[in-house]
Amino acid sequence: MQKALEGIRVIDLSHVLAAPTTTMFLADLGAEVIHLEPPQGDDAREYGPFVGKPGKDRSGYFISLNRNKKSLVLNLKIEEGREILRDLIRVSDIVIENFRPTTMKKMGFGWEEIRKLNPRIIYAAISGFGHDSPTEYASRPSYDMVAQAYSGLMSITGPVGGPPCRVGSSVGDIIAGQQAVIGILAALAWREKTGRGQFYDGSMVDGLFSVLESAVARYTITGKIPGPLGGAHPSITPFEAFRTKDSWIIVAAGNDVLWGKLCRILGREELIADRRFATNHLRTENQPELSAILTAELVKRTTAEWIEVFEKQDIPYSRINNIREICEDPIIAHRGMLATVDQPDIGPVRIAGSPIRLSETPGRVEGPAPRLGEHSEEVLRTVLGYDQDRIEALKARGVIHTGA
Amino acid sequence: MQKALEGIRVIDLSHVLAAPTTTMFLADLGAEVIHLEPPQGDDAREYGPFVGKPGKDRSGYFISLNRNKKSLVLNLKIEEGREILRDLIRVSDIVIENFRPTTMKKMGFGWEEIRKLNPRIIYAAISGFGHDSPTEYASRPSYDMVAQAYSGLMSITGPVGGPPCRVGSSVGDIIAGQQAVIGILAALAWREKTGRGQFYDGSMVDGLFSVLESAVARYTITGKIPGPLGGAHPSITPFEAFRTKDSWIIVAAGNDVLWGKLCRILGREELIADRRFATNHLRTENQPELSAILTAELVKRTTAEWIEVFEKQDIPYSRINNIREICEDPIIAHRGMLATVDQPDIGPVRIAGSPIRLSETPGRVEGPAPRLGEHSEEVLRTVLGYDQDRIEALKARGVIHTGA
Numbered sequence: 001m002q003k004a005l006e007g008i009r010v011i012d013l014s015h016v017l018a019a020p021t022t023t024m025f026l027a028d029l030g031a032e033v034i035h036l037e038p039p040q041g042d043d044a045r046e047y048g049p050f051v052g053k054p055g056k057d058r059s060g061y062f063i064s065l066n067r068n069k070k071s072l073v074l075n076l077k078i079e080e081g082r083e084i085l086r087d088l089i090r091v092s093d094i095v096i097e098n099f100r101p102t103t104m105k106k107m108g109f110g111w112e113e114i115r116k117l118n119p120r121i122i123y124a125a126i127s128g129f130g131h132d133s134p135t136e137y138a139s140r141p142s143y144d145m146v147a148q149a150y151s152g153l154m155s156i157t158g159p160v161g162g163p164p165c166r167v168g169s170s171v172g173d174i175i176a177g178q179q180a181v182i183g184i185l186a187a188l189a190w191r192e193k194t195g196r197g198q199f200y201d202g203s204m205v206d207g208l209f210s211v212l213e214s215a216v217a218r219y220t221i222t223g224k225i226p227g228p229l230g231g232a233h234p235s236i237t238p239f240e241a242f243r244t245k246d247s248w249i250i251v252a253a254g255n256d257v258l259w260g261k262l263c264r265i266l267g268r269e270e271l272i273a274d275r276r277f278a279t280n281h282l283r284t285e286n287q288p289e290l291s292a293i294l295t296a297e298l299v300k301r302t303t304a305e306w307i308e309v310f311e312k313q314d315i316p317y318s319r320i321n322n323i324r325e326i327c328e329d330p331i332i333a334h335r336g337m338l339a340t341v342d343q344p345d346i347g348p349v350r351i352a353g354s355p356i357r358l359s360e361t362p363g364r365v366e367g368p369a370p371r372l373g374e375h376s377e378e379v380l381r382t383v384l385g386y387d388q389d390r391i392e393a394l395k396a397r398g399v400i401h402t403g404a
Numbered sequence: 405m406q407k408a409l410e411g412i413r414v415i416d417l418s419h420v421l422a423a424p425t426t427t428m429f430l431a432d433l434g435a436e437v438i439h440l441e442p443p444q445g446d447d448a449r450e451y452g453p454f455v456g457k458p459g460k461d462r463s464g465y466f467i468s469l470n471r472n473k474k475s476l477v478l479n480l481k482i483e484e485g486r487e488i489l490r491d492l493i494r495v496s497d498i499v500i501e502n503f504r505p506t507t508m509k510k511m512g513f514g515w516e517e518i519r520k521l522n523p524r525i526i527y528a529a530i531s532g533f534g535h536d537s538p539t540e541y542a543s544r545p546s547y548d549m550v551a552q553a554y555s556g557l558m559s560i561t562g563p564v565g566g567p568p569c570r571v572g573s574s575v576g577d578i579i580a581g582q583q584a585v586i587g588i589l590a591a592l593a594w595r596e597k598t599g600r601g602q603f604y605d606g607s608m609v610d611g612l613f614s615v616l617e618s619a620v621a622r623y624t625i626t627g628k629i630p631g632p633l634g635g636a637h638p639s640i641t642p643f644e645a646f647r648t649k650d651s652w653i654i655v656a657a658g659n660d661v662l663w664g665k666l667c668r669i670l671g672r673e674e675l676i677a678d679r680r681f682a683t684n685h686l687r688t689e690n691q692p693e694l695s696a697i698l699t700a701e702l703v704k705r706t707t708a709e710w711i712e713v714f715e716k717q718d719i720p721y722s723r724i725n726n727i728r729e730i731c732e733d734p735i736i737a738h739r740g741m742l743a744t745v746d747q748p749d750i751g752p753v754r755i756a757g758s759p760i761r762l763s764e765t766p767g768r769v770e771g772p773a774p775r776l777g778e779h780s781e782e783v784l785r786t787v788l789g790y791d792q793d794r795i796e797a798l799k800a801r802g803v804i805h806t807g808a
Binding site: 002004005016017025029043046047048049050051054060061063064111129130132133134137140141142143144145146147148149150151152153154155156157158159162163164165166167168169170171174175176178179181182183185186187188189190192193194196198199200201202203205206207209210211212213214215216217218219220221222225226227228229230231232233234235236239240241248250252254255258279280281284311314315316317318319320321322323324325326327330331332334335337338349350351352353354355356357358359360361 | 406408409420421429433447450451452453454455458464465467468515533534536537538541544545546547548549550551552553554555556557558559560561562563566567568569570571572573574575578579580582583585586587589590591592593594596597598600602603604605606607609610611613614615616617618619620621622623624625626629630631632633634635636637638639640643644645652654656658659662683684685688715718719720721722723724725726727728729730731734735736738739741742753754755756757758759760761762763764765
């Protein structure tokens with residue numbers, strides 16, 4: 001089976017999460033991703049959980065993100081290292097990094113320099129606030145938490161009136177990383193027509209701001225500042241987590257037909273005619289009252305009992321799975337979403353698979369994550385055609401490092 | 405300036421949020437998106453905030469997502485309506501929908517039928533649990549809340565020991581929608597090489613499961629079930645929301661260098677040598693203790709005071725913006741992330757812009773969202789070449805509806 005991105009070579013100067021997410025998607029789809037790491041390795045190699053004792057080749061965090069990639073350890077503080085990077089750019093399709101905006105320029109790899117090396121190249125940068133931002137923003141170091149807080153997303157997540165809560169996974173990085181895949185693939189489509197590369201200037205704050213859903217329109221149209229709503233939805237009602245006799249259940253009645261059905265199931269047909277709840281708009285305006293009425297009914301039975309009823313009556317519902325429950329759920333197994341990578345010296349590690357379920361060229365977890373510097377020699381030999389003497393000399397001078 | 409996806413035609417049978425997110429990206433990048441709506445319109449037209457009084461053409465929710473698209477109201481319950489859909493599929497590049505998996509098949513538009521109409525077509529479906537799932541999953545109605553709860557994401561979001569919290573925006577839909585863009589663009593790249601279309605079978609649960617970050621590896625490697633951590637990060641420490649004298653501040657010290665700097669800034673150099681906090685791994689294991697120590701220091705000054713210090717010392721930090729603060733922030737203006745669409749009969753509406761910042765072919769908000777059925781006649785005339793008599797007859801028989 002052919003791969004969608006076969007023949008596409010990516011020079012991946014990324015670290016931790018945002019741009020590594022981008023190159024994970026590209027590698028899963030068949031691109032050759034060469035992950036350039038500094039001698040001490042990608043910071044993510046320090047993040048747990050570790051398989052056995054902590055170690056740069058034992059991080060489950062790093063393994064999850066870097067399956068299917070190659071590792072080339074290159075010292076870019078040495079001019080010879082930068083020369084190798086120039087050589088790689090000349091023969092590649094995509095360069096990606098998530099340093100601060102000034103870092104690449106200082107090393108002589110701004111967009112103007114990169115495009116001179118290869119006019120067909122697509123250069124994707126992901127930063128906290130964007131490359132074209134004023135210095136006071138562009139120079140700021142940024143991590144997921146910064147983007148979650150700065151973008152407004154934290155201000156609408158968490159219990160009503162409670163302390164600030166971050167989304168439990170690093171969506172600041174991940175959403176920007178996915179958007180960079182979109183930018184890169186769009187740029188590849190355009191290059192197909194024009195032969196020209198371009199620069200993608202991704203920002204984590206832009207990324208999260210663009211997915212605040214209706215929160216932006218709610219503020220710009222009504223002037224009201226949306227706040228956190230706990231388990232409820234700001235524009236659709238009833239659409240929330242309700243207490244049951246023994247735990248919780250999600251009920252998501254997103255339109256009038258479902259609302260009517262729900263009232264009948266709960267034996268509260270009179271609510272259908274209740275003016276306060278006649279439309280989704282009115283139900284949302286009167287959500288606290290409605291929530292109290294529905295909770296009073298839903299606490300009468302257990303979650304399992306309600307699931308049986310809702311299943312039969314076709315009401316959108318869900319139990320709230322914990323991470324063990326979802327990892328062991330048959331649907332995850334059926335969809336192949338729990339992939340196993342066989343890490344040399346470590347053994348099998350179970351990680352999330354690719355959601356890009358294409359019939360002919362699906363995203364796939366095929367190979368393990370690389371040990372630090374595992375492919376340093378191979379890349380110089382096969383991609384750049386360096387001979388063994390030259391490679392040995394580069395190793396001796398500390399320009400490249402190999403894993404062993 | 406040319407557009408990345410110019411010349412790509414999308415038949416968009418989507419509603420509410422997941423697939424409309426996909427087609428929003430495609431339209432922003434220059435694809436021609438024809439949004440097919442049933443006579444009563446996309447459910448999202450019922451969701452607030454409304455500009456003025458509630459109405460199908462006044463929903464800020466719908467406008468945000470459907471800028472740049474056309475609206476064709478087609479009654480697919482009538483065979484003539486389905487015949488028009490077949491005609492459109494024959495002359496398009498992409499078909500997308502987010503019905504339940506059985507809906508399209510029942511109407512005679514399963515993948516096998518669609519590919520017969522046009523072997524080059526890319527058919528993207530987004531559903532709660534996936535098209536190839538066993539009936540008990542595939543037949544379930546699904547909304548964002550269902551995916552957030554089922555996927556495990558809710559179980560790691562919110563305060564420690566608190567009630568279940570959803571992410572404040574519908575990331576179950578949005579992440580699946582972005583992933584579908586990735587799948588579609590990868591399929592376009594493959595079609596360029598092979599001439600063949602394919603089927604994308606997206607699942608909202610797969611989508612969120614794939615972005616749980618290290619939560620999956622934490623469970624599969626350690627057997628422990630990750631829970632919600634409030635404002636903290638599961639694998640990086642210190643990386644959380646801290647109380648200050650007057651509000652909160654994010655500190656994100658993601659590596660040892662930043663950790664050392666932070667200790668010195670707080671006048672607590674002795675912590676650098678403290679064995680409990682010597683590595684990121686140990687700091688994460690001892691996060692509650694460390695958090696208490698750091699909070700005791702951070703509550704001594706106001707957020708503004710700390711911002712000045714951290715800014716100067718290059719520590720990653722952030723204030724927690726609310727939605728007004730981020731909408732009015734100069735960086736959002738500078739990046740053009742708050743776009744204005746001029747809606748006929750309504751006036752200007754400010755919505756989030758495109759994060760796909762490409763130098764030559766950026767994503768753009770160029771046109772308003774369509775009124776219900778606004779382009780019904782235009783599409784039949786220009787895309788399918790129907791003459792006015794035929795169009796009038798279709799209108800008279802209720803096969804198509806026009807806005808006016």
